[in-house]
Structures are given as C-alpha cells and as structure tokens.
Amino acid sequence: MKHITIKDVARKLNVSVSTVSRAFNDKYDIRTETKELILKTAEEMGYRPNPIARKLIQQRSLNIGIIVPEFVNSFFPEVIMGAQEILLEKGYQVLIMQSNESWETEFNNVKTMVDNMVDGLIISLSCENQNIENYKKLIDSDMPIVFFNRVVEDLPASKVVFDDFKWAFFATEHLLVQGHRDIVHLTGPKNLTLSKNRLKGFDAAHRKYKVPLGRKVACSFSMEAGAKVALEMIENKEVPSAIFAASDQSAIGAMKVFKEHGYEIPKDIAFVGFSESRLAEHIVPALTSVSQPTRDIGQTAANLLLEQIETKGLFVPQTIVLNGRLNVRESSMKI
Amino acid sequence: MKHITIKDVARKLNVSVSTVSRAFNDKYDIRTETKELILKTAEEMGYRPNPIARKLIQQRSLNIGIIVPEFVNSFFPEVIMGAQEILLEKGYQVLIMQSNESWETEFNNVKTMVDNMVDGLIISLSCENQNIENYKKLIDSDMPIVFFNRVVEDLPASKVVFDDFKWAFFATEHLLVQGHRDIVHLTGPKNLTLSKNRLKGFDAAHRKYKVPLGRKVACSFSMEAGAKVALEMIENKEVPSAIFAASDQSAIGAMKVFKEHGYEIPKDIAFVGFSESRLAEHIVPALTSVSQPTRDIGQTAANLLLEQIETKGLFVPQTIVLNGRLNVRESSMKI
DNA sequence: CTGTTAGCGCATTCAT
DNA sequence: ATGAATGCGCTAACAG
Numbered sequence: 001m002k003h004i005t006i007k008d009v010a011r012k013l014n015v016s017v018s019t020v021s022r023a024f025n026d027k028y029d030i031r032t033e034t035k036e037l038i039l040k041t042a043e044e045m046g047y048r049p050n051p052i053a054r055k056l057i058q059q060r061s062l063n064i065g066i067i068v069p070e071f072v073n074s075f076f077p078e079v080i081m082g083a084q085e086i087l088l089e090k091g092y093q094v095l096i097m098q099s100n101e102s103w104e105t106e107f108n109n110v111k112t113m114v115d116n117m118v119d120g121l122i123i124s125l126s127c128e129n130q131n132i133e134n135y136k137k138l139i140d141s142d143m144p145i146v147f148f149n150r151v152v153e154d155l156p157a158s159k160v161v162f163d164d165f166k167w168a169f170f171a172t173e174h175l176l177v178q179g180h181r182d183i184v185h186l187t188g189p190k191n192l193t194l195s196k197n198r199l200k201g202f203d204a205a206h207r208k209y210k211v212p213l214g215r216k217v218a219c220s221f222s223m224e225a226g227a228k229v230a231l232e233m234i235e236n237k238e239v240p241s242a243i244f245a246a247s248d249q250s251a252i253g254a255m256k257v258f259k260e261h262g263y264e265i266p267k268d269i270a271f272v273g274f275s276e277s278r279l280a281e282h283i284v285p286a287l288t289s290v291s292q293p294t295r296d297i298g299q300t301a302a303n304l305l306l307e308q309i310e311t312k313g314l315f316v317p318q319t320i321v322l323n324g325r326l327n328v329r330e331s332s333m334k335i
Numbered sequence: 336m337k338h339i340t341i342k343d344v345a346r347k348l349n350v351s352v353s354t355v356s357r358a359f360n361d362k363y364d365i366r367t368e369t370k371e372l373i374l375k376t377a378e379e380m381g382y383r384p385n386p387i388a389r390k391l392i393q394q395r396s397l398n399i400g401i402i403v404p405e406f407v408n409s410f411f412p413e414v415i416m417g418a419q420e421i422l423l424e425k426g427y428q429v430l431i432m433q434s435n436e437s438w439e440t441e442f443n444n445v446k447t448m449v450d451n452m453v454d455g456l457i458i459s460l461s462c463e464n465q466n467i468e469n470y471k472k473l474i475d476s477d478m479p480i481v482f483f484n485r486v487v488e489d490l491p492a493s494k495v496v497f498d499d500f501k502w503a504f505f506a507t508e509h510l511l512v513q514g515h516r517d518i519v520h521l522t523g524p525k526n527l528t529l530s531k532n533r534l535k536g537f538d539a540a541h542r543k544y545k546v547p548l549g550r551k552v553a554c555s556f557s558m559e560a561g562a563k564v565a566l567e568m569i570e571n572k573e574v575p576s577a578i579f580a581a582s583d584q585s586a587i588g589a590m591k592v593f594k595e596h597g598y599e600i601p602k603d604i605a606f607v608g609f610s611e612s613r614l615a616e617h618i619v620p621a622l623t624s625v626s627q628p629t630r631d632i633g634q635t636a637a638n639l640l641l642e643q644i645e646t647k648g649l650f651v652p653q654t655i656v657l658n659g660r661l662n663v664r665e666s667s668m669k670i
Numbered sequence: 671c672t673g674t675t676a677g678c679g680c681a682t683t684c685a686t
Numbered sequence: 687a688t689g690a691a692t693g694c695g696c697t698a699a700c701a702g
Contacts, residue, residue: 005679016689021681028682029687051450052391053679057694063447071412072613078407081435088440093447096431100416105423112398112428115386116451252617278407282587284619340695351673356697364671388695392678 004047013041024049055117064092064305065113066122069101069150073249074278075294076124079148082298083122090306092119103128110138120144120305125151127189127220144308144315146301151193158308159319160301164194167290167324168201171272172244174288174326176209178334180242180270186219186229186254188246198246198274215240219250226253234261239269242332248273248280248289255287255331271331285330292324339382348376359384390452399427399640400448401457404436404485408584409613410629411459414483417633418457425641427454438463445473455479455640460486462524462555479643479650481636486528493643494654495636499529502625502659503536504543506607507579509623509661511544513669515577515605521554521564521589523581533581533609550575554585561588569596574604577667583608583615583624590622590666606666620665627659 010017015038022028023038042048055061064087068076084094095118099106106126113121123145132155139145139157148160175183185202188195199216206213217233219225226249233239234257245251251273255265263269265285273280276291300320308315345352350373357365358373390396399422403411419429430453434441441461448456456473458480467490474480474492483495510518520537523530534551541548552568554560561584568574569592580586586608590600598604600620608615611626635655643650 003679007679017680018682018690019688022688025681031687034687048446048450050391050679052387052452053694054681055387055694056385056391056679056696057681059694063451071406072409072416074407077405077412080433081407084433084435093443094432096433097429098415098419098431100419108428111383115383116398117387279614279617282614283617338695342695352695353674353697354672357672360697366671369671385695388678389697390678391680391695392697394678 003050004045005050006047009038009042009045009047012045013038059117060119061117062092063116063118064094064120064122064302065109065116065118066094066096067099067106067109067113068096068124069099069106069126071098075149075275075292078294079124079298079301082295083302084298085295086299086302086306099126101126101128103131107134110134114138114143120146120309122146122148122301122305124149125192127192142313144305146305146308148297148301149194152191153193156317158304158317160297160304161319161321162194162292162297162324163321164197165201165204167326168198168244168246168274169205170201170326171274171288171290172202172205172214173208174328175242175244175270175272175332176205176211178242178270178332181211182241183214184233184240184243185214185216186226186243186245186247186250187216189220190218195246202244214244219246221247221249223249223253223256226250226255227257228253230254230257234258239263242266242270242272244272244274246274248275248277248287251287251289252277252279252283255283266330266332273331276327280327281329288327288329288332290324290326293322296322338385339380341382341384344373344377344380344382347380348373394452395454396452397427398451398453399429399455399457399637400444400451400453401429401431402434402441402444402448403431403459404434404441404461406433410610410627413629414459414633414636417630418637419633420630421634421637421641434461436461436463438466442469445469449473449478455481455644457481457483457636457640459484460527462527477648479640481640481643483632483636484529487526488528491652493639493652495632495639496654496656497529497627497632497659498656499532500536500539502661503533503579503581503609504540505536505661506609506623506625507537507540507549508543509663510577510579510605510607510667511540511546513577513605513667516546517576518549519568519575519578520549520551521561521578521580521582521585522551524555525553530581537579549579554581556582556584558584558588558591561585561590562592563588565589565592569593574598577601577605577607579607579609581609583610583612583622586622586624587612587614587618590618601665601667608666611662615662616664623662623664623667625659625661628657631657 006017006020010020020038022030023035071077087094097109146158151159203213217229219229251271273287273289276289280287280289341352341355345355355373358370406412422429432444481493486494538548552564554564586606608622608624611624615622615624
C-alpha cells in the first residue's frame with residue numbers, strides 16, 4: 001500500500017511541495033502552465049491528495065454521515081437514496097451506519113463519524129434511545145445535525161418529520177367512516193414522538209366522530225410483535241372489528257395470525273398500517289396504509305444539512321413537516 | 336468544534352505528550368498510576384484521541400468498508416448485518432456505501448474508502464461492472480478485499496459465493512419433476528458469474544432429465560424487467576408452462592403481469608424465483624424460491640477479511656461456497 | 671519509566 | 687509566481 005505523496009510529485013518535477021499543493025487547490029496564484037503540467041504528471045503518477053492529511057489540517061472532510069436504526073425494511077434505504085442524490089451532486093460522499101435499534105451502537109456510530117470528521121450528520125434515532133444529552137453537547141459544539149423520522153422534541157436541531165398526527169387521524173377516520181366502532185391501535189415505541197402523534201391522531205378521529213376512544217396496545221415495529229399481540233387478542237377473546245397499527249410490520253404480523261386462525265380480512269377484522277412498506281401492496285389482502293415520501297424526506301434532510309453547513313453559526317434550526325397519502329386497499333374495504 | 340488535543344492533557348498534568356500517548360496505547364512501558372491518572376483526567380476533559388491523526392501515522396483505521404449495489408431489497412442489508420456482527424466484536428467500525436448499480440459510483444466509493452484508509456473492503460459488484468483492472472491494481476497494492484455474491488472469476492481475491500449452479504439445478508429439477516417440459520429461464524445480468532452459473536444449472540437439469548434445453552430470456556434483477564418480459568411473452572403468444580427466474584424480483588414482476596392477464600398460478604404457469612426476498616412468502620400465491628444464507632455470507636466474508644488483514648502478505652485467497660435451500664411454495668405446487 | 675525529537679501528508683503564511 | 691518553514695494531532699524511535 002505504498003502511497004504516492006505530494007513530495008514524489010514535487011521531486012519529479014523539481015518544484016516545491018507547496019507548488020504542487022497550489023495546483024490542487026486553485027485558490028492560489030499559480031501559473032496556468034505549471035499547474036497543468038503538475039496536474040498531468042500527478043495523474044500519470046497515480047497521485048491523489050490524501051484526504052486524511054487534508055482533513056487533519058482543513059478540519060473538513062466532504063463526508064456526510066447518515067445513521068439509521070435499521071435497513072432491512074425499505075423505508076430507510078429509500079430515505080438514504082434521496083439524501084445521497086443531493087449530497088453526491090454537491091461533492092459529498094455519504095457514509096452510512098446502522099444502530100440496530102441499539103442506543104449504545106448508535107452513539108458509537110456517532111463517535112466514529114465525528115472522529116472521522118464528517119462535516120455533518122443525518123440521524124434517525126433508535127427506538128431504544130433515551131439519553132439525548134450527548135446530542136445536546138454535540139449540537140452545542142457546532143456539529144451540523146439534521147434529525148428525521150425518529151426525532152425527539154427538545155433537541156435544538158433541524159428536523160424533517162412526517163405529519164403523523166394528521167395521517168393517523170385520516171387513517172382512523174377511514175376506518176370509522178367504514179362503520180367500525182371498536183378499533184384497536186397498535187402503538188409504536190412509547191418514547192418516540194411519532195408514536196405519540198400517531199396515537200393522538202387516533203384519539204382525535206374518535207373524538208371528531210363522537211366515538212368512545214379505542215383501546216391501545218403497546219407494540220414495537222416488528223412482525224413478531226404484531227403477531228404476539230394478535231395471538232393475545234384471540235386468546236383473550238378481545239378481537240376488535242378493526243386494527244390501526246403504527247407500522248406496516250406490526251399490521252402484517254397481526255394479519256398473518258388472524259388469517260391463520262380463520263379470520264377473514266376485512267370481513268371479520270379490518271386492517272390499516274402505517275408507513276408504506278414494499279410488502280403492503282403485495283400481500284393478500286393488500287394492506288391499506290399511510291405512505292410517506294421517503295425520497296423527499298432524504299432530499300429535504302440533505303438540503304437542510306447543506307444549508308446549515310454553509311451558513312455555519314448563524315443558522316436557525318427549522319422543522320419541516322412533510323405530507324403523505326393514504327393508500328386504501330382491500331384490507332380495509334367495505335364489504 | 337474545538338477539539339481537546341493530547342497537548343491539552345499533557346499540559347494540564349505537566350507530562351509530555353508521549354506519556355499521554357503511551358497511556359492510550361498500552362503497549363509501552365508506563366507506570367500504572369500515571370497511566371490511570373492520565374486516563375482519568377483525559378476522560379474528565381472530554382479528550383479522545385483523534386483517529387484522523389492516528390490514521391495518518393499508523394496506516395490503519397480500524398474501519399472496514401462495505402460496498403453493495405443497492406439495499407432496498409433485504410438481501411444486502413442482511414449480509415451487512417452478518418458482517419457487522421463479526422466486525423464490531425473485533426473492534427472494527429463498519430462504513431457502508433451503495434453503488435446504485437453504477438460502475439462509476441462504485442469506484443468512487445472504493446476511492447473514498449481507500450482514501451479514508453479503511454483496513455479492508457467487502458464488496459459486491461454492481462451489475463454494470465465490466466472493468467476490473469482497478470480492482471486488480473488495488474489487490475496488487477495489498478489492500479485486503481473480499482468479494483461476495485456478485486463476483487467475477489479472474490480476480491485474485493477471496494470470495495464468498497453461493498452455489499448458484501447447484502441450486503439453479505435443484506430449482507429447475509423441481510419444475511421438471513412436476514412435469515413441466517417448457518420452462519423459460521429469466522437470466523440475470525450477463526457479466527455476473529452468478530448469472531452464468533444459474534443458467535448452467537438450468538441447462539444441466541434439463542440434460543439430466545433428457546429434456547430439450549429451455550429458452551432463456553435476458554432480464555435484469557428488477558420487477559420492472561420481469562414485468563416487461565412477461566408482457567412480451569403474452570403478446571407473442573409464447574407463454575411457457577413454467578418460469579425459473581434468476582431473481583425473486585423478476586419472478587414477482589412477471590407473476591404480477593400474468594395474474595393481471597388472467598393466468599392462474601401455478602395452474603396456467605408455474606414460477607420459481609431465486610434468492611429469497613422478504614416478499615416471496617407473503618405474496619399470493621407464495622413464491623417458490625431458493626434462499627441464500629445471507630447472515631452467514633456476511634459473517635464468512637468478515638472472517639475471511641479479518642484473517643487476511645492479520646496475516647497480511649502471506650495470505651492465499653480462498654473461495655468459500657455456501658449452501659442454500661429450496662423453499663417450495665404454492666407458485667410451483669402440483670395441482 | 672519518561673521526555674525529546676522527528677515525521678505521517680498536506681495547506682498555508684511569509685518570504686523572495 | 688514560487689520556495690521555505692510551520693504545524694494540524696498524533697505515534698515511535700531514541701535518549702536518558
């Protein structure tokens with residue numbers, strides 16, 4: 001792994017290293033011909049400036065870090081692709097890490113990124129996350145960060161979020177309009193803002209239609225969790241007429257169990273999920289679900305971050321709320 | 336972003352920087368009490384060694400780069416998780432990039448990784464990839480690389496692959512045993528070894544059963560491609576009795592079109608896919624498919640890489656072939 | 671056991 | 687327009 005350095009190029013051309021350096025950073029005075037000669041020779045020699053050394057002295061890396069809880073589902077990958085489109089175009093490289101929903105891994109990831117001098121961070125918090133002090137410190141120390149999707153209120157940073165309240169409201173309203181009066185909400189992880197908002201939307205819809213608030217059952221964002229909850233309902237003979245799940249995963253897990261136990265969907269029990277997974281439209285019956293503008297979320301986060309990096313100190317954090325859509329499919333159709 | 340440096344700690348304690356450095360790299364002689372004092376003080380001051388500076392001098396980063404073509408499907412994310420399990424445990428951090436199936440992006444990613452002095456690389460090639468000269472150079476220069484899944488034969492590096500031939504053979508055999516005599520193979524991208532091997536397995540099964548070789552239709556790894564091909568078959572009235580696709584994506588795309596055109600599956604046309612996607616078991620009818628040991632692939636690749644990093648020069652590239660399973664589901668069941 | 675010194679590869683100030 | 691010298695933060699050889 002013998003790297004060709006700036007010295008090698010300088011020696012070969014009998015110029016000083018600073019001249020070579022100048023050739024690669026066109027802000028300095030340098031004669032056009034020498035510059036071109038240097039660039040050409042460097043190219044031939046296979047020389048590329050060492051970004052490690054560059055980072056050390058310049059305090060910037062042209063790298064952006066993205067940290068997500070997982071990427072087995074398509075949601076986060078799609079967001080990442082959106083962000084990457086913007087970032088690559090501006091000359092940034094994107095480094096991605098996943099926290100596996102673990103708070104500890106998450107912060108180790110952050111440390112790695114910071115230590116590697118990324119110029120900014122785009123983060124979606126792990127479910128487990130409680131301790132936001134570390135993020136406060138980081139923000140205080142002027143590290144540009146944009147949070148998305150999984151955010152917590154009291155962090156003075158830019159955020160890109162979805163209008164969870166509104167769309168949970170519409171999703172629930174849809175079920176109410178179909179005549180359902182006994183709807184159970186499978187919540188998301190309690191500490192996440194988005195879970196709270198989806199729950200609030202669920203309740204608000206009930207109030208609007210003057211229907212007694214539906215039951216809530218704690219549930220995480222996984223098929224297994226949804227399946228477990230469904231099984232309990234069946235065993236306890238507490239099967240509602242419809243389920244509004246805070247995630248497609250839990251909805252699909254629950255649906256599967258109900259189907260296996262002979263329930264017909266949507267006749268015996270209707271389903272609405274949240275956050276359009278790839279699966280939603282392919283399973284049978286297809287799952288009614290709220291879709292989020294994943295790509296747009298990524299692009300918006302990237303743009304916010306770039307803005308913050310460029311304006312540095314005098315930047316005011318802003319929260320951007322994006323809109324979605326309710327895709328009505330068979331799982332909740334009137335029969 | 337004012338970083339606390341080794342100097343700050345040294346000054347505070349009236350010791351030299353090298354003593355502080357020693358405290359953080361326990362291979363040197365240092366009195367236990369001074370070491371502990373330094374570590375404690377450093378901790379209080381919020382000092383952490385700057386890995387950038389460390390990299391510059393040490394030529395190692397404890398970072399491993401993973402580059403995959405995409406991660407919207409669950410295959411690559413699962414492999415990454417497998418690799419990450421091994422790597423994290425050994426103290427490595429994992430940086431992930433995606434090439435979007437673009438050769439250019441892929442090699443830019445490689446450059447970024449190399450420039451950032453990752454200690455090793457785990458790569459799955461983009462479909463588009465043709466030019467392997469760059470990889471040859473990289474390998475010559477002693478960068479440890481392990482390829483997986485998407486590999487090309489003549490690269491002198493370790494590889495973790497699936498026995499595509501064998502499982503394509505079994506998949507095809509399964510269809511032949513069901514009585515199908517007119518099977519079409521939707522191939523994968525031509526330049527990939529795995530496409531070639533799946534195709535060979537397809538032919539070999541035909542030979543074993545003394546059935547004339549089935550038709551092959553070029554197709555890429557996407558639902559859209561599968562759908563397009565299916566439409567052409569219908570329009571040309573060349574609908575076979577069964578389809579063996581080189582990917583679940585193309586199988587699912589094709590299935591959808593056939594269903595929309597009134598074909599019953601598996602009665603009118605049977606389907607077998609390849610490389611278990613999350614979708615396969617959830618769509619209707621559920622798709623028969625060859626499943627790969629994703630997590631195992633990741634772990635194996637990581638272990639190979641670590642071995643290579645540790646033994647450095649005297650390492651002999653090896654190719655590890657992993658086994659899979661054929662999950663028979665409704666899409667190909669005898670009726 | 672600890673301090674002094676040099677240098678990783680580069681950008682930048684100050685000379686010329 | 688170019689070269690020499692300094693230092694980013696750190697490790698490692700060499701002294702003592």
